[in-house]
Every structure is written in C-alpha cells, then in structure tokens.
Amino acid sequence: MAEGKWSKTGHFLAKILGIKLAYRDPLGVGADPATRGESASSDTAETYIEPEPTSLEWLLDLVPTRKDVVQYFVNLLPFLKWITRYNLQWAIGDLVAGITVGAVVVPQSMAYAKLAELEPQYGLYSSFMGVLIYWFFATSKDITIGPVAVMSTLTGNVVIKVQETHPEIPAPVIASALAVLCGAIVTFFGLIRWGFIVDFIPLTAISAFMTGSAINIATGQVKSMLGESADFSTRNATYRVIIDTLRYLPTTQIDAAMGLTALFMLYAIRGACNYGAKKHPHRAKTFFFISTLRTAFTILFYTMISAAVNLHRRDNPRFKILGNVPRGFTAAGVPKMNTKVISAFASELPPAVIVLLIEHIAISKSFGRVNNYVIDPSQELVAIGITNLLGPFLGAYPATGSFSRTAIKSKAGVRTPFAGVITAVVVLLAIYALPALFFYIPNSSLSAVIIHAVGDLITPPNTVYQFWRVNPLEVIIFFAGVLVTIFSSIENGIYTTICVSLFVFLWRTVKSRGEFLGRVKVHSVVGDHLLGRDGKYGSFGSTQVHQPKLVSDNPDETYRNVFLPVSHHDGSNPQISVEHPYPGVFIYRFSEGFVYPNANHETDYLVERIFKETRRTNLESWPRLGDRPWNNPGPRRGKKEESREHLPCLRAVILDFSSVNNVDVTSVQTLIDVRNQLDAYAAPIAVQWHFANITNRWTKRALASAGFGYPTPVPSDGFQPWKPIFSVAEIGGGRTEAEIAERQRKQKTDKLKSEDLEQGQQATEFEASSSSSVDEPDLQQQLASSKVYDNSQKRRYAVVSGINLPYFHVDLTSAVHAAIASVQEAESFTSKDLAQ
Numbered sequence: 001m002a003e004g005k006w007s008k009t010g011h012f013l014a015k016i017l018g019i020k021l022a023y024r025d026p027l028g029v030g031a032d033p034a035t036r037g038e039s040a041s042s043d044t045a046e047t048y049i050e051p052e053p054t055s056l057e058w059l060l061d062l063v064p065t066r067k068d069v070v071q072y073f074v075n076l077l078p079f080l081k082w083i084t085r086y087n088l089q090w091a092i093g094d095l096v097a098g099i100t101v102g103a104v105v106v107p108q109s110m111a112y113a114k115l116a117e118l119e120p121q122y123g124l125y126s127s128f129m130g131v132l133i134y135w136f137f138a139t140s141k142d143i144t145i146g147p148v149a150v151m152s153t154l155t156g157n158v159v160i161k162v163q164e165t166h167p168e169i170p171a172p173v174i175a176s177a178l179a180v181l182c183g184a185i186v187t188f189f190g191l192i193r194w195g196f197i198v199d200f201i202p203l204t205a206i207s208a209f210m211t212g213s214a215i216n217i218a219t220g221q222v223k224s225m226l227g228e229s230a231d232f233s234t235r236n237a238t239y240r241v242i243i244d245t246l247r248y249l250p251t252t253q254i255d256a257a258m259g260l261t262a263l264f265m266l267y268a269i270r271g272a273c274n275y276g277a278k279k280h281p282h283r284a285k286t287f288f289f290i291s292t293l294r295t296a297f298t299i300l301f302y303t304m305i306s307a308a309v310n311l312h313r314r315d316n317p318r319f320k321i322l323g324n325v326p327r328g329f330t331a332a333g334v335p336k337m338n339t340k341v342i343s344a345f346a347s348e349l350p351p352a353v354i355v356l357l358i359e360h361i362a363i364s365k366s367f368g369r370v371n372n373y374v375i376d377p378s379q380e381l382v383a384i385g386i387t388n389l390l391g392p393f394l395g396a397y398p399a400t401g402s403f404s405r406t407a408i409k410s411k412a413g414v415r416t417p418f419a420g421v422i423t424a425v426v427v428l429l430a431i432y433a434l435p436a437l438f439f440y441i442p443n444s445s446l447s448a449v450i451i452h453a454v455g456d457l458i459t460p461p462n463t464v465y466q467f468w469r470v471n472p473l474e475v476i477i478f479f480a481g482v483l484v485t486i487f488s489s490i491e492n493g494i495y496t497t498i499c500v501s502l503f504v505f506l507w508r509t510v511k512s513r514g515e516f517l518g519r520v521k522v523h524s525v526v527g528d529h530l531l532g533r534d535g536k537y538g539s540f541g542s543t544q545v546h547q548p549k550l551v552s553d554n555p556d557e558t559y560r561n562v563f564l565p566v567s568h569h570d571g572s573n574p575q576i577s578v579e580h581p582y583p584g585v586f587i588y589r590f591s592e593g594f595v596y597p598n599a600n601h602e603t604d605y606l607v608e609r610i611f612k613e614t615r616r617t618n619l620e621s622w623p624r625l626g627d628r629p630w631n632n633p634g635p636r637r638g639k640k641e642e643s644r645e646h647l648p649c650l651r652a653v654i655l656d657f658s659s660v661n662n663v664d665v666t667s668v669q670t671l672i673d674v675r676n677q678l679d680a681y682a683a684p685i686a687v688q689w690h691f692a693n694i695t696n697r698w699t700k701r702a703l704a705s706a707g708f709g710y711p712t713p714v715p716s717d718g719f720q721p722w723k724p725i726f727s728v729a730e731i732g733g734g735r736t737e738a739e740i741a742e743r744q745r746k747q748k749t750d751k752l753k754s755e756d757l758e759q760g761q762q763a764t765e766f767e768a769s770s771s772s773s774v775d776e777p778d779l780q781q782q783l784a785s786s787k788v789y790d791n792s793q794k795r796r797y798a799v800v801s802g803i804n805l806p807y808f809h810v811d812l813t814s815a816v817h818a819a820i821a822s823v824q825e826a827e828s829f830t831s832k833d834l835a836q
Contacts, residue, residue: 048802048803049802050700050804050805052697077137078139079138083418086416090415095419096412097415097419098422098423099423100409101408101409102425102426102430103292104295104296104404105405105426105427106127106296106434107296107449108295108450108453109123109427110124110438111449112147115149115153115450116156116159116175118156119325122172124427124430125331125394126147127147128427128428128431129394129399130396131420131423131427133390134417134420137386138380139380139383140367140368141373141417143360143363143364143380144405145360145402150210150355150359151356151359151400153213153490154355156235157235157490158348159174161344161348166340166344173336175397176392176396177336177341178349180337180389181342182353182398183385183387185353185385186381186385187385187386187389189378189381190379190381190383193378195361195376195380195381201358202474204467204478205498207467208478208480208481208482210458211458211478212486213457213490214455214457218451218454220234220238220241221447222451225259225260226255226444228248229248232244237489239486255319255443258305258306259445262445263448263452265294266294266298266452267452273288273291299446299449305442306442319443320442322441326435327431329395332393332395333393333395334393351495356384356400359403365377367406367407387399403456403457404453404456477504480497481497484497508592509592509593510601513591513605514591515569516580516586516609518564518580518587519816520564520576520577521561522560522561523559564578565578581819582816584648584651585653586613586653587656588654589656589658590655590657590660592659593659593661595663596664596666599667603670603673607674607678610650614647614650615645615647618684650678650681651682652690652822653678653687654816654819655692656692656812657691657695657699658695662698663699663703664702668702671703671708672707675689675712688819688822689712691708691807691808691809692810693810711807721826723821723822723825724803724806727799727800727809727814728799729797730796
C-alpha cells in the first residue's frame with residue numbers, strides 16, 4: 001500500500017513537472033517484446049534482464065560500514081599489526097640500521113640547519129622528533145624523517161623573506177610556525193585519504209625538481225666551502241650565485257683547505273669502497289658500512305684538526321667553526337602562532353607543502369617497490385603531517401623523508417620502522433653528550449658534507465636518456481624545470497614542472513583520437529606447426545622459401561578474429577590488409593576515455609572519417625540548388641559533383657568502450673547529436689549503434705537513458721528489421737526431471753533440426769532472429785531445438801548480458817556479428833520491398 005502510494009505520488013509530480021518517466025523505452029509501454037529482443041529467451045537457457053544501478057546503490061557505496069569505520073582507525077596506527085610479533089632477529093637488524101643512520105643524521109642535520117638560517121641544534125631537534133614520531137604511523141620501514149636539503153633551503157628562504165618585513169620575529173619562531181601549518185595541511189589530506197593527489201606529479205617533474213634543487217643548493221655552499229670573504233647572497237638565482245662565486249675567488253680563505261679536502265675525502269672513501277666491494281664481493285657488507293660512515297668519519301677527522309689548531313684560539317679561530325651548541329632541548333615549548341607571522345609567509349605554503357609531499361611519497365614508493373612491500377600514501381601523509389605538527393614543540397622545523405638516509409637505512413638491513421627509535425636514541429645522545437665536540441666542527445667541512453649529499457640527487461645522464469627513449473616530450477619538461485630552477489628559484493621550478501606536466505596531460509586528453517578498426521583473420525603458429533582452437537598442433541608446411549602454406553584440410557577452423565587499426569598506426573605490418581568488417585559498418589575504439597574534455601574531438605574525427613568513406617543514402621535529397629545546406633554548397637557552376645556512388649551507405653557504428661570507464665552529460669549529449677546527424681545523413685535508414693566492452697553499469701545506464709542499447713526507431717515505420725545476437729555462457733548444474741521431460745518433448749517436435757547439429761557443442765553465442773513484420777518460425781522453438789542448449793549432459797547456459805539492452809555486447813566479435821546480421825536483415829527486407 002505504502003509503495004503504491006509513493007509510486008502514485010511520484011507519477012503525479014512527474015506529470016506536473018513534465019518529466020518523462022518512460023524516457024528509456026523507445027516504443028512505450030506495451031511494445032512488442034520481440035522487437036526489442038526481449039523474446040530472446042528460452043526455458044532451456046537462463047534469461048537475464050540486466051537491472052540498472054540506482055541512486056540508492058550509489059549512496060550506499062559511499063556510506064562506510066561499521067567495519068570500514070573500525071578499519072579506518074586501525075589503519076591510523078599501522079604498528080599495531082606487527083609490534084606484537086616483534087622478535088630478536090628484527091631487533092638486531094633495526095639496531096644496526098638505526099645506529100648507522102644515527103651516525104649520518106647527526107652531522108647532516110646540523111649542516112642542513114645552516115640552510116634553514118637556523119642554529120645547528122635545531123637540525124638535531126628536527127631529526128630527533130622525525131625518527132621518534134614517524135614509526136607510530138609509518139607504512140614504510142625504510143624512510144627516515146628529518147631535515148633535508150631542499151626543505152631546509154625553502155625554510156631558509158621563508159625566514160629571510162619574513163625577516164625583511166618583520167625583523168623582530170626570531171628565525172626559530174618562523175620555522176616552527178611554518179612546520180605547524182604544513183603539518184596541519186598534510187595531516188588533513190592524509191586523514192581524508194587524499195594520498196592520490198601525489199599521483200598528479202609525474203616522475204619527470206620530481207626528477208627535474210630534485211636536480212634543479214641539488215644544483216641550487218650545491219652552488220650556494222661553494223662560497224662557505226671556499227671561505228670567500230666577499231659579501232654576496234647565496235640565495236639569489238643559481239646562475240647569479242655561480243657568477244658571484246667565480247668573481248670573488250680571489251677572496252678565498254684558508255677555509256678552502258678544510259672544505260675541499262673534506263669533499264675529496266668523502267668521494268675518495270666512497271669510490272674506494274665501491275671498488276673494494278666489486279673486487280671482493282664477499283666483503284661487500286663491510287665496505288658498505290665503511291662507506292656509510294664516511295660522513296661521520298670525515299667530520300670527526302676535521303673536527304680533531306680544528307680542535308688542535310684552534311684549541312687556544314676559541315675567540316679568534318684560524319677558520320670559521322660551528323661554535324657553541326647548547327646541550328639539551330633549549331627551544332622546547334609551545335610554538336608561537338600569530339596572524340602576523342602566518343600572513344608573512346602564506347604565499348610560500350604551497351611550494352613547502354608540495355616539497356613535503358614530493359620527497360616523502362616518491363622516496364617511500366620507490367623503496368617500497370625495491371623491497372617488495374606497498375605503502376599507503378594517505379597514511380604516509382598522516383605520518384609526516386603529525387611529525388611536523390608535534391616537532392615544533394621541541395624546536396623542530398619542517399622535516400620530510402631523506403633520500404640519502406633512507407638509502408643507507410635500507411642497505412643496512414632495516415627490518416621494521418622501529419629502527420627509528422634506535423636512531424632517536426643516537427641523536428639524543430648527541431644532543432646531550434657531544435655539544436662540546438661540535439664547537440670545533442669547521443663550517444667549510446659541513447658545506448662539503450652538504451655538497452656531497454645533494455650530489456646524489458642530480459639525475460644522471462643515463463636516466464635522462466631513458467626518459468628520451470620513453471617519451472622525448474618528457475625530456476623537454478625535465479630540462480624546462482631544471483633551467484627555471486637555475487635561472488629563477490626552486491619554487492618557480494616546482495610550479496613550472498607541475499603546470500607543464502598537467503598541461504600536457506590535459507592536452508593529450510582533449511586532443512585524444514581513437515582508431516577505426518578492421519577485422520583480420522589470424523592463425524597462431526608454433527615453430528612449424530599451426531595451433532588449432534583446441535590447443536592441438538596442426539600441419540604447417542611450405543612449398544617455397546619464405547612462403548608458408550597451410551596444408552590442413554580445413555585451415556579456416558584454426559583462425560581467430562582480431563581487430564587492428566585500419567591506419568596501421570599501432571605498428572602492425574602494413575602488408576596485411578585491414579578493412580572494415582562490412583560495407584557501411586564502422587568500428588571505432590576510443591583512446592583515452594570519453595568525457596567532456598575530449599568528447600567533441602573524438603566525435604568530430606568519427607563523423608569526418610565516416611563522411612569521407614561513405615555516401616548519402618538518398619542521392620536525390622537535394623534536387624534543387626536551394627535545398628543544399630550552406631556548408632555544403634556543391635561544385636562551382638559548370639562543374640559536376642564528384643561521383644560517390646562507388647562508396648557504401650552508412651549502416652552501423654560499433655563503439656569499443658574498452659578504454660572508457662565513465663561518461664558524463666556532455667559526452668552523452670555529444671553522442672546523441674552525432675546520432676541525429678548520422679541518421680539525417682543515412683535517412684531514410686536509421687544507423688545502428690552497437691557498443692562493446694562496457695564494464696561500468698553507470699555507463700550503461702547513461703547510454704540507455706539516451707536511447708542507446710537497442711535499435712533506433714524510424715519515425716515512419718517504427719523499427720527496421722534486425723537480428724539480436726546474444727552471448728551465452730555455461731553456468732553448470734542440472735535441471736529438474738520435469739524440465740528434462742519438457743526438453744525431450746520439444747526435441748522430438750524438432751527432431752530433424754536437432755539431428756543436424758553437432759552433439760555436445762559448447763557455444764558462446766546464439767542468434768535470435770525476430771521481427772514483428774517477419775514470417776519466421778517461433779523464436780522459442782528455434783532456441784529449444786538448438787543443440788546449443790542440449791541438456792543431455794546436464795549443461796546449463798545463461799545469457800551473459802541483459803537481453804533488455806541487445807546492442808550492448810560483451811566483446812567486439814559479438815558486436816560485429818550482431819551489426820552485420822542486422823544490416824543484412826534490413827537489406828533483405830529493403831530488397832523485398834523494392835521487388836514488390
């Protein structure tokens with residue numbers, strides 16, 4: 001009662017609002033089901049009417065279940081899944097990796113703090129909080145969170161920019177505020193599970209950004225490494241820094257001895273270890289740890305030299321040294337956030353957030369693939385977001401994943417994210433036990449450490465060459481990003497690579513163009529044998545050199561149909577003749593989806609080619625000059641129009657939706673307009689529209705709502721004669737005794753027809769011919785008598801796709817068969833009408 005009342009209310013409202021509820025039914029209520037193909041059923045084959053998806057289904061898919069909600073909160077703390085299984089073997093691997101990374105992160109973090117325009121202890125604070133907090137939320141065992149060169153440089157730029165207008169604001173306050181805001185934004189993206197946004201940044205953009213940034217940072221550290229006394233800014237564009245560095249080379253101080261030799265030692269140790277590992281593979285692990293500790297060894301070595309030279313010259317050292325590093329967490333406290341600080345660097349937030357995302361996700365994905373595990377990008381955003389939210393409470397500045405330290409951690413044999421706790425202990429010991437030793441670290445040696453570290457971020461020429469082999473356009477984007485970074489800034493380089501990459505993506509989508517396909521019969525050959533459909537080898541001989549010949553009695557039994565581009569743009573052999581499957585029947589495959597950006601371009605190309613390769617059905621449709629449309633005025637006076645009588649008339653269009661997942665209102669409306677245009681072109685015959693490989697129920701619903709999926713009605717005659725062809729598949733099982741008896745009765749009725757069919761044949765398709773204007777045997781009797789449905793072996797078959805939409809096919813082969821059969825049916829009746 002209630003349902004009927006709601007139904008009546010809905011119909012009443014629809015009538016008032018002018019909504020056509022039966023807009024999907026081209027014939028209206030009570031139409032002949034045979035005409036629509038709905039009679040293509042049998043009690044020996046399971047009938048299937050495909051239901052449309054509903055709005056309620058869509059909403060239910062969006063609403064999370066209780067299990068989904070529980071799983072969401074469980075996923076926020078991934079360590080709960082493995083911490084209870086922690087064992088001694090894992091602990092040993094984490095201990096070695098944690099101590100190794102700790103020995104590297106201490107000198108690197110103090111050096112990177114200089115890039116951020118902060119005192120060295122802030123680098124230690126950032127390293128400690130990064131490795132300590134990350135493991136709670138991590139889905140990557142290899143990542144090491146902490147200060148990195150690029151993020152430190154961006155932080156330094158922000159500090160300088162804010163202090164130009166607000167010199168009273170201390171640099172640590174600016175850096176802490178930047179970390180909190182970046183952390184809040186990234187955490188929000190992670191909590192709403194928007195980790196996919198990183199996928200919009202391609203590999204070439206990341207490579208260009210890393211390469212340009214590495215060059216920028218390295219050139220900016222040359223002045224400090226050489227100890228040049230000239231006063232010029234290393235925050236200018238890279239090319240300006242290079243020019244100024246070369247110009248003021250005469251001002252080089254004794255610092256160069258501590259910097260250049262340190263840089264040489266770093267590369268010498270790494271080169272010697274790599275050579276030793278190749279010459280002595282059984283000691284490769286030992287050489288790896290020696291190479292990994294080269295940074296710590298170099299800093300300790302030059303610190304001892306500096307201490308020996310400057311022990312009695314603390315107030316007037318021979319070269320610049322790091323100076324006093326306070327013991328403990330002297331900057332612990334609540335970060336100071338105010339609108340003045342935030343408004344001062346608000347414009348710098350986008351590049352800072354992008355850098356956090358790019359470096360961390362790119363590195364974690366890369367090492368996940370190398371070590372055979374999968375990260376959760378959204379959860380990784382939560383991890384680095386919370387790290388940057390909580391880090392400033394101990395004085396940290398923005399931190400993200402480090403490429404060099406992550407590589408070291410991975411090669412050191414890390415087993416779980418808990419290795420970060422070991423690294424945190426090492427950093428904590430450094431903060432409380434080694435500040436007195438840090439006093440004598442030479443600044444030039446720290447600059448050498450930075451240059452050596454960022455050198456690994458530069459994309460090698462071989463990788464660029466591989467980009468060129470894959471796609472030359474990507475190389476142009478790569479060099480565009482690098483050059484903008486060198487001649488402008490890191491921020492502009494980031495914007496350039498991302499914007500150009502997105503533009504190329506949109507251009508490819510908008511200008512995408514599908515291919516017209518033709519049917520080709522192919523045979524599979526294994527050596528000198530022909531592979532049959534049953535998987536058995538047949539004969540394959542030759543009578544001439546390079547001229548194979550099938551010697552099978554019936555070679556047609558071994559072929560299969562494939563569909564290749566008529567233009568051979570796919571690289572197929574141009575000697576093979578690829579033609580349309582039938583005169584006037586066209587197969588078109590979309591290349592990159594079918595939505596509003598590319599809908600017009602795709603359909604324009606479709607119509608253009610069809611007009612070029614066909615002729616109008618009614619050549620006398622323009623008997624007078626004034627009847628012609630303005631955009632097709634015909635030949636000039638005194639000249640005859642080119643004859644097109646040799647071209648076929650348009651009969652059917654088959655659209656391959658294998659690359660189409662979703663459609664929208666714009667694309668469907670464009671398809672409707674094209675259908676109307678082609679119907680006018682082919683009048684009085686309506687063009688058939690067949691669709692293959694549709695995998696989305698909502699796409700079927702959208703197309704069906706526009707009148708696709710069944711024959712297009714002709715205004716004068718209703719429907720043209722057509723043949724629905726459906727695909728069926730075996731579903732297994734047996735039937736009841738009553739059903740078997742009924743089947744046997746029908747078999748006796750059509751015994752002669754049944755005997756002509758092969759026993760036990762397992763078919764994949766059947767033809768169901770039907771037309772209200774055709775005098776043919778009853779369709780039910782045809783299907784019942786067909787051996788396709790022979791149940792002697794208790795086989796059961798069912799229609800694969802819904803018979804209520806007979807022009808939606810499971811594959812191209814069935815679509816082609818249906819289109820050709822319907823065209824031939826229509827042509828035969830046209831011939832009969834002409835004969836009468």
